[in-house]
Amino acid sequence: MRYMATYDLMETFRNTNQWLGASALAMASYPAFSMFPNPTLEWMAAWGEVTERTFSRMVMKPDWNIPPFVGANGQDRLVTTETVVEGDFGDLIHFRVQGRTDKKRRVLLVAPMSGHYATLLRSTVISLLPDCDVYITDWHNARDIPVSAGKFDIEDYTLYLVDYLRELGPETHVIAVCQPAPLALAATAYLAEEDPDAQPRSLTLIGGPIDPNAAATDVTDFGRRVTMGQLEESMIQRVGFKYKGVGRMVYPGLLQLASFISMNGETHMDAFKNQISRVMRDEAHEHDKHNKFYDEYLAVMDMTAEFYLSTVERIFKAGEIASNNFTVAGKKVDIGKITTVAVKTVEGSEDDISAPGQCVAALDLLTGLPDSKKANHVEEGAGHYGIFAGKSWRNNIRPLVLNFIDANEGKPAAKPAKKTKAA
Structure with missing residues (x-):
């Protein structure tokens, strides 16, 4: 193949x-x-x-198309996007609300890299904008990244998150949706040891596979059933001549x-x-x-082969996050070193992708964090999509997340620096 x-x-x-x-x-x-x-x-x-x-x-990246919303003074607030940090494999995007002068909660939405663009979280962004200053990880389609840019695996993904958090500063509140939940947890633990002043104020993990073996689904069963050799042979292909990433190995x-x-x-x-x-x-x-x-x-994107294979091998098969044995650049990341960042997990009772039990496992790994800074919510009747973009999110989960952020808000933050280049 x-x-x-x-x-x-x-x-x-x-x-x-x-x-x-x-x-x-x-x-x-x-x-x-x-x-x-x-x-x-x-x-x-x-x-x-x-x-x-x-x-x-199928080959078109959707536009954000964020509609204006009515501000507190009754005026329409137009929303534009601006790039804060540029990188070969992803950018940090800021949703700038024109005319806004009052300070809002600074939120970093960590979008999944699991086949769809970050625009999958468009409705999540729209729901947060009236109350938050929103940033998001905008991952690039691997077919458009030249081979000369090098590799991109789960360690590189984690280091991108570390760079973004350093850029935004310690007043940031992170919301990681689905696939990146374990890597957002790892990035926070990495900062806890390497750069404590850059840690976010809070971390909300929504429907993520912290411990895939905690509750079986078709996704986890597939990960256990198939060998890495079978995956590489059947799922990985080389980008053709039509795109800039010609020759790059990808999961199309x-x-x-x-x-x-x-x-x-x-x-x-x-x-x-x-x-x-x-x-x-x-x-x-x-x-x-x-x-x-x-x-x-239908708007899908290619993943780099090394990101897809390392996710399956290290998160699902070896359970490196679940067993607190994850390493980044040769250094072991100890989740128990997180002692100040408040952590909340959110699960859906009907989630058939990351079943209840997989995400809340994060709280047991936080041995250095007091119970007063831990929280968990299981939304009854909600499926995977509903816990971050559906009615359950809008009516129940969003207010709880905002309350959690407010309970762990710090002093007013300095405005982050403008456009820089990611390492």
Whole structure:
């Protein structure tokens, strides 16, 4: 599987289907056909529209499109994005609220690198902006990173977080969502020993696999079942000539998407059949529920091979975080050294990706932290997505997280420095 031809074959299949959809739409939309209305042509046009949109979104990074919100004085607050720290594999992004002068809670959202862009947390960002000064990790698509930039594994990811926290200063409150939860915990422990003054005030871990073996899911079962050799042979491919990262070994986004869809194939098939019917009846629109969801869901990114393989091997198989045996650049990171950073874990009772028990395991590792600085919340009836972006997040979890941040707020922070280059 580790050949450019395999990677390019997937891209060829995607490109061909995008072209077929566009061609079907154009052909069925000839003005002359309007003289003789035909349900077959209407179906063909609807199929073409949905198909073209579907396959084009797979290689498109979504825009943030953060809407303005009404400030305390009744004026609209426009939101723009600015890059604070640039790096080869990711940037630190700041959501700047125009006209804001009062100090807000400084929050760093650590976005997952698990196949989707950081825009997966768009609704989380929108919900936090009225009350927080929000920053986010914006990871790059590995296919667009030249081989000359070198490797990027879970240790590099952790060091990127360390750099971001040093940049933002000690008044920062970290919210890590899903996959990066164990690495955010490791980055905080690293700072506890190497640079205590740069530690964040609080750390909220949402639905993350701190101890994957604490509660079995299909994800953890897969990690135990498959050998590293099988993973490398079946999942890793070399980026083709079309992209800047030509030759880089990656876990392709299109291959990840195929895995995502196969888990609920019938549900996705019904969703697309229903959308074609809605387009035929002229009931669909640009920002309807289907398009809003699938424009994000289908926008996938490649992960570097070393990041994917090291995540499976060290987090899921060896359980290095769960056993407090994680190392960064040859140095053991002791989670027990965290003594001042308040830590809260959030889980969903119906989470089938990071089941309840996996994330709360972090609290047992914090042997140096007093119980008064530990907290846990299990949201009843919430699945994985709901605990950071759904109704459960908006109505229940978000207020609890903000209260936790307020309870551990420090003195007013100095404004972080502007654009710098990540190491």
